[in-house]
Amino acid sequence: MTTTTKAKRVFNFSPGPATLPEPVLRQAADEMLDWHDSGMSVMEMSHRGKEFIGIHAETEKLLRELMGVPSGYKVLFLQGGAIGQNAIVPMNLLRGHAGFDVVDTGEWSLKTIKEGKKYAQVHIAASSAAGGYTHIPPRETWQLSPDAAYVHICSNETIGGVQYHATPDTGNVPLVADMSSDFMCGPIDVKRYGLIYAGAQKNVGPAGVTIVIVREDLIGQALPITPSAFDYRIQADADSMYNTPPTYSIYIVGLVLRWIQAQGGLAAVQARNREKAALLYQYLDSTPFYFNPVAVPDRSLMNVPFKLRDPSLDDTFLKGADERGLVQLKGHRSVGGMRASLYNALPLEAVAALVAYMKEFEARHG
Ligand SMILES: *Cc1c(COP(=O)(O)O)cnc(C)c1O
Numbered sequence: 001m002t003t004t005t006k007a008k009r010v011f012n013f014s015p016g017p018a019t020l021p022e023p024v025l026r027q028a029a030d031e032m033l034d035w036h037d038s039g040m041s042v043m044e045m046s047h048r049g050k051e052f053i054g055i056h057a058e059t060e061k062l063l064r065e066l067m068g069v070p071s072g073y074k075v076l077f078l079q080g081g082a083i084g085q086n087a088i089v090p091m092n093l094l095r096g097h098a099g100f101d102v103v104d105t106g107e108w109s110l111k112t113i114k115e116g117k118k119y120a121q122v123h124i125a126a127s128s129a130a131g132g133y134t135h136i137p138p139r140e141t142w143q144l145s146p147d148a149a150y151v152h153i154c155s156n157e158t159i160g161g162v163q164y165h166a167t168p169d170t171g172n173v174p175l176v177a178d179m180s181s182d183f184m185c186g187p188i189d190v191k192r193y194g195l196i197y198a199g200a201q202k203n204v205g206p207a208g209v210t211i212v213i214v215r216e217d218l219i220g221q222a223l224p225i226t227p228s229a230f231d232y233r234i235q236a237d238a239d240s241m242y243n244t245p246p247t248y249s250i251y252i253v254g255l256v257l258r259w260i261q262a263q264g265g266l267a268a269v270q271a272r273n274r275e276k277a278a279l280l281y282q283y284l285d286s287t288p289f290y291f292n293p294v295a296v297p298d299r300s301l302m303n304v305p306f307k308l309r310d311p312s313l314d315d316t317f318l319k320g321a322d323e324r325g326l327v328q329l330k331g332h333r334s335v336g337g338m339r340a341s342l343y344n345a346l347p348l349e350a351v352a353a354l355v356a357y358m359k360e361f362e363a364r365h366g
Contacts, residue, residue, distance in 0.1 A: 067266070153175065176193070292306045
């Protein structure tokens, strides 16, 4: 059975849940009723059965291969989202320390700080709030506390469009990164991190599964109040199946990872992401009609917020974009304007179509 029906597909710039590769959606459709001659949908399988255990193992194996996850790190597939991790990380990683350091680069950092304060002393080692969250505070300005359990960063601020393009050095203090919106957008050196977490729904799958990659020596000392389902040690020992995992989401992540592999892996995906982002930023910088406020070296490859100089044109802009099948471009309510999210699965043609529309709009209204 093959899905050959022509579907109406828009260019979807959503910040998340976000666009997925069309071949993945087609394969999921083909396998919906009968996965690999099992006579079952993946949704209908026991998480303890051999079919799903195989899917889970294959997904983890692909993730480890693509990211180069070293031995000594556990890969967990959990629920609760990245926002859940803002509580779950301190519960698991304080290890007798009173608190952790955080670098405040925007809305998502602020959420980490607010939630973390319920469980720990949170020390803000650096902040770009004074500059309106338009850059990453340089590493040499960070004031790290000597007894921090870890240093938390948000590798890509989805709302502000600010991204780390190099891994900061935190010495012996483990680095923890919320990578929800730039997870697997390119190669990283996993061993520079103590823990990485990401909700799947931006770059690698549907909502419902949160991926955690954690250095094994950091786990096993969770606070006694930690729910068992969110205790990394318990979940690691149970292959993320202490409770029923989000099986269907994990299966789709597996298909996305296979698609990434077929694209040539993370280096190839990164090259394409750079090409897409460059196309949009170059145009934004070429005209006073639009602008992006982020410091050039810290601009995100994944989320590009931009504004029209004349905000009274915003609604007209969005309406015209919608009519051309360029959707979900409205900026986050906290910053206004527009935001184009250019995740892995968004094709270059989508960015080209957006830039063509922006030029046309400027010519008409500029
Ligand atoms: C989307 C996002 C989150 C929130 O993820 P949930 O799945 O809603 O918990 C957290 N951090 C960042 C950086 C995000 O982009």
